[in-house]
Amino acid sequence: MVCFCFLVDQTRKVRRSKPAAGICSRCGGGASVADMKTATRFCCVPFYCKSWRAIICTFCGAVLRSYH
Numbered sequence: 001m002v003c004f005c006f007l008v009d010q011t012r013k014v015r016r017s018k019p020a021a022g023i024c025s026r027c028g029g030g031a032s033v034a035d036m037k038t039a040t041r042f043c044c045v046p047f048y049c050k051s052w053r054a055i056i057c058t059f060c061g062a063v064l065r066s067y068h
């Protein structure tokens with residue numbers, strides 16, 4: 001099932017975000033609370049979509065904490 005991997009892709013989008021207290025442990029940038037949306041596609045057809053909230057770094061985009 002090697003070829004399966006190439007047909008599936010996942011996109012992560014930040015729908016909206018606002019500044020939050022805290023700093024990134026990776027780069028020291030500012031953190032923000034973001035509403036995330038993850039869409040998984042199979043052969044360019046979306047079949048799974050998930051909304052979640054996370055604290056992300058505004059500088060490098062690292063997910064510092066997630067609330068599922």
Ligand SMILES: [Zn+2]
Binds near residue numbers: 024025028029057
């Ligand atoms: Zn960072």
